[in-house]
Amino acid sequence: MEELANIPWNLIMPILVLQLILAVVALIDVIRNKRTNGPIIMWVLIILLVGTIGPILYFVFGRRQT
Amino acid sequence: MTELLRVSQLSKIYGDNKVVDSMTFELVEKTSTALIGPNGAGKTTALSMMAGLVTPTEGTVLLKEEENKDSRASIGFLPQYPKFFPWLTAIEFTEMAARLSGVDSRIVQSEAQKTLEFVGLGDAMKKRIGTFSGGMKQRLGLAQAVVHKPKLLLLDEPVSALDPVGRRQVMNLLKELQQQTTILYSTHILNDAEEMTDQLLFLRKGELVENGSLSSIKEKYANPRILIEFESVEEAARFLSISTWTLASKNNFVSIDPSHQQIGMTEVLAALHADSFRIRKVEWQTANLEEIFMKVVMSS
Amino acid sequence: MKNTGVLVQKEFREHSRNFKLYWIPIVFIILGIVEPVTNHYLPQIMESVGNLPEGSDFMWPQFQGTDIFVSLMGQYQLIGILIIILAFMGSISGERKSGTATLLYVRPMSFVSYFFSKWIVINAIVLGSLWAGFLAASYYIRILFGPVAFGDILKFVGTYSLWIVFAVTVVLTLSASLSTGAAAGLSILILFVFQVLDSVIGAFWTVSPWKLSIYATYPLQGDSVPTGYWMSLTLTVVLIVLLFILGAYMSKRNASKTTV
Known part of the structure; x- marks a missing residue:
C-alpha cells in the first residue's frame, strides 16, 4: 500500500471537497423540497452511495422542477 | 358611458x-x-x-x-x-x-x-x-x-x-x-x-x-305568473268556470299569465274577493337567474 | 428590449434556486481535476490495485499536458453536452407545459427579450462552468505534466466555447419549438449523432460546426490553422444567429400552446 501513500493527497483533496459539497447541496435540497420523482428515500441513497454521479442524477432526474 | x-x-x-x-x-x-x-x-x-x-x-x-x-x-x-x-x-x-x-x-x-x-x-x-x-x-x-x-x-x-x-x-x-x-x-x-x-x-x-x-x-325571460292555491279542487273549478282570463290549472292550483292580459295582483285579488273564493295562497312568481340560464343556455 | 433586465433576473433566480448555478460548475470542475490526476497516477493506481500480471513491465504512454486538455475536451463532449441537454431541454417547453409561462405571455413582453434572457443566462452558466473546468485542469496539468503555452490554451478554449454556444442554442431553440421530450431527442441527434456522422463521412468537406471540436485542438498539437477553420467558425456564428431568430419566433408562435 505504500504506493497509495505516495499519492499527494493535497491534490486529490479538492475533488473530495467538491464531491462533498455536491452531495450536501443535493441532500439539503431533497430534504427541504420533499418532492421527488419517485421515492424520496431512493434518492437519498443514490445521493449518498453513487459517488459523483449520484447528486447529478438527483438534480437532473429526481428533482421536481415545478 | x-x-x-x-x-x-x-x-x-x-x-x-x-x-x-x-x-x-x-x-x-x-x-x-x-x-x-x-x-x-x-x-x-x-x-x-x-x-x-x-x-x-x-x-x-x-x-x-x-x-x-x-x-x-x-x-x-x-x-x-x-x-x-x-x-x-x-x-x-x-x-x-x-x-x-x-x-x-x-x-x-x-x-x-x-x-x-x-x-x-x-x-x-x-x-x-x-x-x-x-x-x-x-x-x-x-x-x-x-x-x-x-x-x-x-x-x-x-x-x-x-x-x-x-x-x-x-x-x-x-x-x-x-x-x-x-x-x-x-x-x-x-x-x-x-x-x-x-x-x-x-x-x-x-x-x-x-x-x-x-x-x-x-x-x-322571467315569465311572471300569478299562482293561486285554492282550498279544494272544487273551488279551483268554480274559479275556472267564472273567470274570463286565460288560465292554466292543475288540481287545486291555477296559474295566470299576466303579461298579455293587462292584469296584476290587484285585479286577481279583487276577483277572488268578489266571489269569496276559499284560497290558501296567492303568489307572484318570476324565474331566477338559474332558471333563465337553463332556458337560454341549455335549450337546443 | 426594456424588459430584458427583469427577465434575466428571473432566469438567474431560477437557476440559483434550482441549484443549476452551483452544481453544473462543480461537475465541470471535478471533471477538469479528475482528468489530469487519473492520467498522471494511472500507473500507480493500477499497480496498487494490483491486478497486473506478475513481472509484467507495462509501458504506460507518456502523456503531454496538451494531450490531457484534448482528453478532457472528450469528457466535456460527452458528459458536458449531456448535462446541457438534460438540464436545459425544458427551459421553454416546460414553462409552456406547466402553465407558468401564461402569466408572462399575457404581458407586453417581447419574445426576443424572452428568448434572449434564457439564452444569455444559460450560456453564462455553461461557459462559466466550462472555463472554470479548464482553469482547474490547467493548474493541475501545470503541476503534474508541466506548463502548456497560455496562448494555445486560450485559442483552444475559445474555439471550443463557440461549439458549446452552438450546442446551447440548439437545445434552447428546440425547447422553444417542440415538447421537452422531442427537444431532448432531436438535441441528441444533432449534437451526438451528427458529430459521429461528421467524423465518419466528413472527410468530404472541411466546413462544419461538428468539426469545431477537432479544429479547436490544432494549437495544442502544434499544427498550423486547419483548412476550413475560419469558414467553420463563420458558419457556426451564422447558424447560431439563425437558430436564435428561429427560437424567438417559435417561442412566440407556440405561446398560445401554454396551459391556461
Whole structure:
C-alpha cells in the first residue's frame, strides 16, 4: 500500500471537497423540497452511495422542477 | 358611458370545431360583465383571445387606448388555475409582473406591496409561492392581475375553485375593484353573477346567445305568473268556470299569465274577493337567474 | 428590449434556486481535476490495485499536458453536452407545459427579450462552468505534466466555447419549438449523432460546426490553422444567429400552446 501513500493527497483533496459539497447541496435540497420523482428515500441513497454521479442524477432526474 | 372594449366577430376554430363563433359585444368603462355558460361553452378561449394569448381565427378585439401602445399593458388577466414559479416569493413575482407590464421602476416595490396587502397576502409576501395554499395562489393571481392598474380586468372563473370563505373574501375584493376598473369575468355559478354584474353575456357552444343588463334579461325571460292555491279542487273549478282570463290549472292550483292580459295582483285579488273564493295562497312568481340560464343556455 | 433586465433576473433566480448555478460548475470542475490526476497516477493506481500480471513491465504512454486538455475536451463532449441537454431541454417547453409561462405571455413582453434572457443566462452558466473546468485542469496539468503555452490554451478554449454556444442554442431553440421530450431527442441527434456522422463521412468537406471540436485542438498539437477553420467558425456564428431568430419566433408562435 505504500504506493497509495505516495499519492499527494493535497491534490486529490479538492475533488473530495467538491464531491462533498455536491452531495450536501443535493441532500439539503431533497430534504427541504420533499418532492421527488419517485421515492424520496431512493434518492437519498443514490445521493449518498453513487459517488459523483449520484447528486447529478438527483438534480437532473429526481428533482421536481415545478 | 365611455366604451372601453369592442369585440367584433371574434371566432376561434380548431379543425372543424368552432370553439368561439362570431362573438360581438362592447364593454363600457367601469362596469362589470359576467360571461356565463356551461363548461365547454368557450369562455376560457374567448378570454384568452381578449388577453392576447390566443390568436383569433377571425375577428378583432379592440381596446380603446392610446395609439402605438401594447394593449396588453392595459389588461390584467387571471387564469382559472394560475400557475406560478414556485421558487419565487410572492413579492418577487408581483414585482416582476409589475415591471413587465411597464410600471415605473421607482414605484414598483411600493405598488407590489400595496397590492399584496390589498389581497390579504401582506404577511406572506416574503414566502416562496411553492408553499402557498390554493386560496393564497388565487389571491396572488388577483394581485398580479391588478398590480399595474389595468383598464380591463379579465378573470376566468375567479372564485369557483375556492371554499365558501375564500370565495366571499375574493368576491369582496372584486367589488372593491369594480369602482376602479372594468371587469369581465366568466363563471358558471349564477349567484356570483347576480351579485356583481351590470351586463350579462350568455355563451352557448361558442355562440353569444344573449347580451344585456341583468334587469333587462330578467324581464325578458322571467315569465311572471300569478299562482293561486285554492282550498279544494272544487273551488279551483268554480274559479275556472267564472273567470274570463286565460288560465292554466292543475288540481287545486291555477296559474295566470299576466303579461298579455293587462292584469296584476290587484285585479286577481279583487276577483277572488268578489266571489269569496276559499284560497290558501296567492303568489307572484318570476324565474331566477338559474332558471333563465337553463332556458337560454341549455335549450337546443 | 426594456424588459430584458427583469427577465434575466428571473432566469438567474431560477437557476440559483434550482441549484443549476452551483452544481453544473462543480461537475465541470471535478471533471477538469479528475482528468489530469487519473492520467498522471494511472500507473500507480493500477499497480496498487494490483491486478497486473506478475513481472509484467507495462509501458504506460507518456502523456503531454496538451494531450490531457484534448482528453478532457472528450469528457466535456460527452458528459458536458449531456448535462446541457438534460438540464436545459425544458427551459421553454416546460414553462409552456406547466402553465407558468401564461402569466408572462399575457404581458407586453417581447419574445426576443424572452428568448434572449434564457439564452444569455444559460450560456453564462455553461461557459462559466466550462472555463472554470479548464482553469482547474490547467493548474493541475501545470503541476503534474508541466506548463502548456497560455496562448494555445486560450485559442483552444475559445474555439471550443463557440461549439458549446452552438450546442446551447440548439437545445434552447428546440425547447422553444417542440415538447421537452422531442427537444431532448432531436438535441441528441444533432449534437451526438451528427458529430459521429461528421467524423465518419466528413472527410468530404472541411466546413462544419461538428468539426469545431477537432479544429479547436490544432494549437495544442502544434499544427498550423486547419483548412476550413475560419469558414467553420463563420458558419457556426451564422447558424447560431439563425437558430436564435428561429427560437424567438417559435417561442412566440407556440405561446398560445401554454396551459391556461
